[in-house]
Amino acid sequence: MEYSAKMLLNKEERWTxxxxxxxxxxxxxxxxxxxxxxxxM
Structure with a gap:
């Protein structure tokens, strides 16, 4: 679970x-x- 949480944070950081x-x-x-x-004009 910890790995997927880090991946989610990484994706949110990249999106930001x-x-x-x-x-x-x-x-x-x-x-x-x-x-x-x-x-x-």
Missing amino acids: KAMKLLLTNLRAVMVQIAVLRPSG
């Missing part, structure tokens, strides 16, 4: 890191859109 990277990338894309968007 993946979500953090996704949000970081999304923020970078939003910044680029704001910079490239014409000011009249």
Whole structure:
């Protein structure tokens, strides 16, 4: 049981890191859109 609990924690940790990277990338894309968007919009 201890091994499966560690595996579950590892999967949750990887998922959390993946979500953090996704949000970081999304923020970078939003910044680029704001910079490239014409000011009249």
